[in-house]
Amino acid sequence: MTNDEIKERIKAFICQFIQNVDIPDDEDLFASGLVNSLFAMQLVLHIEKEFQLKVANDDLDYENFKSINAITDFIGQKDLNSETK
């Protein structure tokens, strides 16, 4: 899966939650007050399901989920790890 594909899927999910559809890819979703803790949890569960991966306790880091770019990198990284296994 390319990064652009991942990004599109993530954006499609986020749009169900917030009105502002033009969020910059590097904007901190949480600091801006755009989204909340409930969103964070649903995002993690969604990523696990949609991308068929397991988010371990150690992965549950703000830095991995704070922006569209961060999420995309995180998923790309996970993907890579599972491929090299």
Added chain:
Amino acid sequence: MSSEEERKIKCVVWDLDDTLWDGVLMEHDPCLLKSGVVDTIKELDDRGILQSIASKNEESSATEKLKSYGLSDYFLYPMINFDSKSSSIKKITTLLNIGTDAIAFIDDQPFERDEVSFSLPEVLCIDSDYIHELLEMPEMNPRFITDDSSKRRHLYLTDIKRNRVEESFTGTKEEFLASLHMNFTILPATELDLQRAEELTVRTNQLNTTGYTYSYDELKGFCQSEKHKLLVSSLEDKYGTYGTIGLSLIELNGNIWTIKLLLMSCRVMSRGVGNIMISYIRNEARDKGVRLMAEFVENDRNRMMYMTYKFAHFKEYKKEEELVILENDLTKSLPFPNYAKVEFT
């Protein structure tokens, strides 16, 4: 105390034919209610135990019958269909957001009880011959009956109404939450809150960071102690109150504050208010110039709370077997959500 003795039932699921009433509705009406069953239903309701139905019947006629007896409002999410009773019970637990081990199922048919026991061994199955002993069972006797417990069914009925509105709402989740006009209040616990506080520690497994339970007297001690803060939170919106839905115990030890317990009622899980209490505590800790730690003990259901901590800028500090200690990075900001009004003193 063994876990069996501690077990408390949160929802009683009734069969109808030959259990709630005598006879089989589809074969010969009128079916008369079993003697004493109305009193039992009302008493369970007063104790804050929810009730539902798993009956193999024709839905409209059974609903009509319950209405004619003035009982239909007592049952949340009644499952009147021809599915297996275990699948009906599973649906009820999902809709009420409670565990199967908090369910009691009453049926006159050994086959139905066995089917439920087989698929859902945690469910307490009761032969309908013993209905008259139901109220005496320790599982049906909560330690306290609080204001919130006797209103519990109504709180759920209001929730059902809200959820219907939410299902037909066409905007985003955020717009829906804003449309509720929520008001979140945080207050130091007083003696009046302690029964409900104890009830919350016993009842809440999912949205609970450590699972520590405290007795009434211990909680009372924390209220008076200068080394502790015991906070309760409540929520209301335009449809009414959710009651006291959150509790937090903080141990104040010099320049270190430790959140020993943070919990929230499952009923507010989808309201996006999980961070408000943490935000508030972070602000207080920052004002006082102390470090903010939190304890976390994982169980098989509280992963949500771990996520809540992690997304509220807590990081693992150290691990002592089951116990994880986290420390907050207070330099990061965590604003209150803009769809809820937050009040505190």
